[in-house]
Amino acid sequence: MTQPLLTPDICVIGAGSGGLSVAAGAAAFGVPVVLVERGAMGGDCLNTGCVPSKAMLSVARSLRGRARMSEAFQQAADHVAATIAAIAPHDSVERFEGLGVTVLKGEGRFADPRTLVVGETQVRARRFVIATGSAPRIPPIPGLETVEVLTNETLFSPLIPREHLIIIGGGSIGVEMAQAHRRLGSKVTLLEGNRLLPRDDPQHVDLVRQALIREGVRVLEDVEIQRVMRQGGGVSLEFRKAGGDVSRVGGTDLLLATGRRPVFDALDLPAAGVETHARGIVVDGAMRTTNRRIHAIGDVTGGPGFTHAAGAQASLLLRNLLFRLPVRYAPEGLPWVTYSSPEIAHVGFSLEECRRRHGEAVRVLVARYEENDRALAEGADAGSVKLYAGRGGRLLGADLVGLQAGELAALLSLAWSSKMKMRDLVGFVAPYPTLSELVRRAALSYYADAPRKPLVRGLVRFLRRFG
């Protein structure tokens, strides 16, 4: 029996953040698309990532230790399930088939540079888009194989009370899950080999660190984990603080939040002539792999692992595939947010990168939440907005920490991508009382010296003569 053969214009492998965007966008323009998914539609973000973690954080924020642990976790589990169920229809097979996409449920594997095999079906597309995402990276810690470990793939389903959760890794997942579990009633120990949130502004990270410690999370940084052991029904860890003695911590559960690895093993990429490096599939600025008919986007390319990064790549790729326009994906300016309380966010270049590029011309402009009426009214006076201004007042980057810092980051991301200057950030009207006034206030400080400048004072004096 010959295998069924499909010959779409575009075959997308992986129905997560990146793949779904490409499939929906291409189908909207009437382009024949085949979408291949071996697991749950929606990928990591919907099922085991952004959505369950943010839903859990929302319940944790409203309860903040005010409910019994069993009740708190039950509420969180219900809200996680309800949130996923509310979003799932948008990512479902039915919706995509309704858009005209042919959805194949199964694992894709390349047979040759032009053919993907999915079960009994062969797909020979003009272009392939690999969007197969990432999986938790398991570090080589002795003894890890002897205990049961949790990852984001197992933590939320079932979402159950953990008496004492030990978390290895103080990146976004580690910090968000430490706070969420603590607020739902778990005892939490967070161990990080470096410092918490190593890519974020150190002063801002300190605010997050202090919040975690105040709420009762035991935070251990600069530690080297030496061994993991079984202990009764739980786990025990041996670790060493830089230069110190070996210490031990025991808990009921162990969560690994130690970064990601790209997922492509099942694809047989060598058969397709697609090269990989340690972080993922090798792509050029147009997201083209070493096989010119095959593109790759999202976590599998090893760039910054965010849903909005996969979405941004998908939009650019659509422009390229549908309209043949030249595109170049530049991850540098990408915003990111860790949804702790306080939230911590970043836009554009880091201060270090700004200084590397523009030297002494860079000015740091700060506005503090304690100076903002809305923040005071909300009882959230801890936080700050830092803008990095270059020559002529151009916005080069920003770091933010505090209530709703992520929403302010969206405003600044628009300003950054529109190449705005401090003049523009001063020239808009921020409704009163909003946190967005913080952005204006920080930008205004760029002109703080103006009243003292002889030239400006002279001009004002001159203009006064005219009544």
Ligand SMILES: Cc1cc2nc3c(=O)[nH]c(=O)nc-3n(C[C@H](O)[C@H](O)[C@H](O)COP(=O)(O)OP(=O)(O)OC[C@H]3O[C@@H](n4cnc5c(N)ncnc54)[C@H](O)[C@@H]3O)c2cc1C
């Ligand atoms: C706990 C957690 C919280 C997160 N929170 C945020 C957040 O708040 N904000 C944010 O921006 N990002 C967040 N992320 C990151 C975000 O989830 C990812 O960056 C995003 O999902 C990547 O999208 P993707 O399309 O590359 O891959 P995915 O969404 O993972 O999709 C890949 C899909 O490919 C399928 N697949 C793999 N191999 C094959 C194959 N051979 N054949 C067929 N199908 C295949 C998989 O089953 C999967 O469905 C979070 C991640 C985690 C783990």
Ligand SMILES: NC(=O)c1ccc[n+]([C@@H]2O[C@H](COP(=O)([O-])OP(=O)(O)OC[C@H]3O[C@@H](n4cnc5c(N)ncnc54)[C@H](O)[C@@H]3O)[C@@H](O)[C@H]2O)c1
């Ligand atoms: N709010 C968000 O946007 C959000 C939330 C969660 C996850 N994510 C994404 O999901 C991905 C995974 O997040 P993550 O937090 O696992 O990865 P990460 O790379 O952000 O952080 C991993 C942390 O683990 C530490 N680590 C690694 N090995 C260790 C070891 N042996 N001992 C001690 N510490 C160790 C690292 O120093 C690092 O700080 C990232 O791509 C992230 O962008 C995003």
